[in-house]
Amino acid sequence: MSFLAFFFIVVSLVTFVGAQLILKRAMEFSAKNGMSDPYFISRVVIGVILMTISFFLTLGLLQRFDLSYLYPFQGLSVIFITILAAAALKEKLSARLAMGALLITAGIVLVSMS
């Protein structure tokens, strides 16, 4: 794997995880303050932009690598999002939930390795 490929894989992962956290926070906010608030709209716009970047980078990667090769990296997003949701959004992370996320990631990696 070239450095360029690794770089784009990391960027598409980081933008995707960031977008999920920002969108979750925006939806939490909208439940209290409605959907016409400028804070909510700006967060959704940022989230959509990040997801769009991630989408096109993935599309570029798909032209070069098999889906099965790229999938383990998507699997990592489960672990990152679960941990960051607990850290940044103060969601309750039980041992059971962490274990489940870990198993899902391990499973995704195994599926695409074989």
Added chain:
Amino acid sequence: MFGRLRAQRQSDTPARSSLPHRNLLRAGECALQERMQNRPSGLGNPWLQLGLSIACVFVSELLLKRGATEVAEPENAFSWTGVNGLASALVWWAILLIIASFISWLYVLRYVPLSVAYPLSRVVDVLVPLGCWFFLGEHISALRWCGIALVVIGLALVAKPIAKMEERL
């Protein structure tokens, strides 16, 4: 859709004060639980929307891979951006499905913690290989079956407390 929901939530407000175990520290979590308890049924059910979102992602993944392969130009450096993928009609169908899944996903986030909803949404990682096996007759190796089993166990771990909670509601 959201306007109707807001109206419904407001009409449910009197019930809020009667909820036990209110705690300032966990106010955000409580608010989410309340929203979940007062969630709409039918099409507005967050779990149904999560299912719809997953189904859209499942189909779009397959369309994207086919579309991207169709127009692949690996020797072209610009194609790293993936924008040349837009030349494929399949990619456009996939984009439509992704937008649909995105809208239902935002709706899900309003009711379900991200650390629960996101792991559950990865059920698609089991559905894709199973779909290839079932519909396309592709071979699944022993190692891949093990991986699928691990994902299913992980999903069960994440989902079981929710199933219990739903029974109580």
